[in-house]
Amino acid sequence: MKAGWTSKPLEDACTFINGLWKGDKDPLKTVGVIRNTNFTKDGALDDTDIAFIEVEVKKFDKRKLFAGDIILEKSGGGPKQAVGRVVLFDKPEGDYSFSNFTAAIRVKSPDELDAKYLHKFLHWTYLSGVTEGMQSNSTGIRNLDGDKYKAIQVSYPSIGNQRRIVTLLDEAFADIATAKANAEKNLQNAGALFQSQLTTLFNRRAKRATHTTLGQATGGIFTGPFGSLLHKQDYIENGIPLVNPAHISQNGIEPDDRKTVSGETAKRLANYIMRTGDIVIGRRGEMGRCALVTDAEDGWLCGTGSFFIKPSSRCDAGYLVHLLRSDQCKQQLENIAGGAVMPNLSNTDLSNFALELPPVEDQKQIVAEIEEAKESVERLKSIYRQKLTALDDLKKSLLHQAFSGQLTQ
Structure with missing residues (x-):
């Protein structure tokens, strides 16, 4: 600590107030409630979707936010995000409170410790990974150890x-x-540039293209096993992978070692085994999610949420993967699949998908x-x-x- 600075635990410098449970006893009052979703990654308050709800006046009076209060995320987080984010409440007027997944930190002596300074200090504490060592897991939610957090030493000058x-x-x-x-x-513009280049390349040889369908241009489209063929007890770890849409990325196929089956189960599902040169494509969720099956994935199984496409002499598999991944094709597939919540393609839909296919050498x-x-x-x-x-x-x-x-x- 620099000479002339003061240092003390947070609990000595601040008052901590637990978040609001709305309750249902009259009288009630409509107030804005700050939630975890209002925290940005930069430590700022996003007030575009503050929830306004009815709460007990008695409970609210003890938890009304004032300008200069700091709101602490004490429950939440996730696998890639530690709990412990903070935002500064800077609204000079209005009735606002904070959810039970958060707590308010209020400086005891504003003439000694500036709230904006403290907010930046606590934001830095979070970015430095300090709160990661203060969290515990409970039913999938990360909880901050309040006692450890209150013991953090805050140092400050005049x-x-x-x-x-x-x-x-x-x-x-x-x-x-x-x-x-x-x-x-x-x-973002770089990604758009690539899509523009794709469209130009696909359209350049349109004059030499033949009108066909995906089913006619390939060796056939096959649907993964229905759910009745695979049961929870069939899954093992570190066996033969199943490839569902979640396992298909821009880089290829990325299996989940927990979603695999034994050799015996794979034999039972032999009709769904994929071979080098096949293309696996998701049939639900995000459209156009597809990848080429390489030697590394030869013998893996098509999952229940996917199709696999057999190669043919008319179509270069690499060309087809790029085409199906393009924004242009994605949009067409989404229009065919429908379903705002969960788009779902049928085998017939995909087989009848229209293509303008140039000669293989052009592909x-x-x-x-x-x-x-x-x-x-x-x-x-x-x-x-x-x-x-x-x-x-x-x-x-x-x-x-x-x-x-x-x-x-």
Whole structure:
């Protein structure tokens, strides 16, 4: 701690207030309730979808939010997100409270400790991974250990220097936010550029294309096993993988070792075994999710949520994968599948899917050009991803400097 700074546990500097249970005893009052969904990854309050509900006046009076209160996420999180995010409540008026999955932190002496300074300190604490070691799991939800959190030591200089630090950080973060928005837009544009290149490549040889259907152009389309053929007890770990839509990514097939079957079960389902050169494609959920079966996946099983397409001499499998993944085909498949909640393709729908198929030699040339374009776009995306990572690292570095006494001047 820098000389002249004060340090004390959070529980000595602040009051902690547990979140609101709405109750049902009159009199009731309609108030805005801040929930976990109102927390952004940058530690800001997103007030676009605050829930307004009726709560007991008696309960609300003890949990009314005031400008300068900090709202702490004490339950929630997930496999890739620790619990313990914080947002600053800065609304000067209105009736607002906070859900039972959160708690409010209120500074006891605002003349000694600035709420905005404390919020940034706690946000930095979260980004540094401190709260990850303070959480426990309960029925899939992560819970923050309140006693450990309250014991966190907060160090701070004079109130004037705290406010100077806040101003410096706000100015720097505004510039970082602008730079991140530009990088994210460029990343998005790179993806759109690739899709535009795909459309151009697919349309370039349209004059030499033959009108056909997916069923006619391939060696046939086959549906994965119905649920009645596979039971919960059939699944084992580290056996022969089943390939469902969730296991198909832009990089190929990524199996779940927990969703596999024994060799005996695979023999029983021999009609659904996929071979090198087949294409596996999801029949429900996101349309166009497909991948080529390589030597590494030879002998794996088509899952209940997928189709597999057999190759033919008329169609290059790599060309077909790129075509089905394109935004143009995805939209057409979505229109055919219907179902706003869970689109679902039938075998007949997919077999009758219309294609303008160029000669095989043209298909192979298109694939080569697509791969070249893909490499170029991926290099571009990598640059923007690195920039986003660097900006996140810069933010953490500035926060570290601020709370180690290097940004007071």
